[in-house]
Amino acid sequence: MDGVRIGIVSCSDRASSGVYEDKGLPALQEWLSRALRNPIEFEPRLIPDERATIAATLRELVDEAGCDLVLTTGGTGPAPRDVTPEATRDVLERELPGFGEQMRQISLRFVPTAILSRQTAGVRGRSLILNLPGQPKAIAETLGGLPEVPGIFAAVPYCIDLIGGPYLETDESVCKAFRPKSAQKPALTPTSPAG
Numbered sequence: 001m002d003g004v005r006i007g008i009v010s011c012s013d014r015a016s017s018g019v020y021e022d023k024g025l026p027a028l029q030e031w032l033s034r035a036l037r038n039p040i041e042f043e044p045r046l047i048p049d050e051r052a053t054i055a056a057t058l059r060e061l062v063d064e065a066g067c068d069l070v071l072t073t074g075g076t077g078p079a080p081r082d083v084t085p086e087a088t089r090d091v092l093e094r095e096l097p098g099f100g101e102q103m104r105q106i107s108l109r110f111v112p113t114a115i116l117s118r119q120t121a122g123v124r125g126r127s128l129i130l131n132l133p134g135q136p137k138a139i140a141e142t143l144g145g146l147p148e149v150p151g152i153f154a155a156v157p158y159c160i161d162l163i164g165g166p167y168l169e170t171d172e173s174v175c176k177a178f179r180p181k182s183a184q185k186p187a188l189t190p191t192s193p194a195g
Ligand SMILES: Nc1ncnc2c1ncn2[C@@H]1O[C@H](COP(=O)(O)OP(=O)(O)OP(=O)(O)O)[C@@H](O)[C@H]1O
Pocket: 010, 011, 012, 013, 014, 015, 020, 021, 022, 023, 024, 025, 049, 073, 074, 075, 076, 077, 081, 082, 134, 135, 136
């Protein structure tokens, strides 16, 4: 099974300066480890809400560390220091606005303030970059969704196929990924012993 390198970025002035303990990176790591069957190498970064720092971190994760997927958490709201979507657009080659739209749909089932999140997503090189809201519980909510509203991670494996990344396989009890039939690889069957 293909390995995957995933950048996880927590953008928070308070967590990065030690005012409170960061819960964003552990929540991302925990959900992704449950959802994916592929071997994962995480590249974690805890940084303040500074546009240039966020953009430089995203460039480094994609261009130097070679991440196939990068998820940010935090800094997507309307407050003056919330600049993650701007920093993300600074580095994207192409935007995928559907991810942000779907996250707001899901989050509205949990909180009426879901519409305050300006989260976006897109492609840089062979990497998919996704913004998630800063509330640690929002990570599982938006990635996993609800029985009646698919979480955004359902579309991630096929997106990564299309941009030339590794073939991701999910644990269907956590996240049922969708791929068109033509893009599905047959499940590996164990070879029978010779003789
Ligand atoms: N990285 C994090 N770790 C733990 N809790 C967090 C984190 N980010 C946000 N929260 C929680 O979610 C609440 C709302 O997040 P808010 O939008 O104020 O944070 P932010 O803008 O992402 O981070 P900060 O204000 O530190 O820059 C916070 O009061 C805090 O309780």
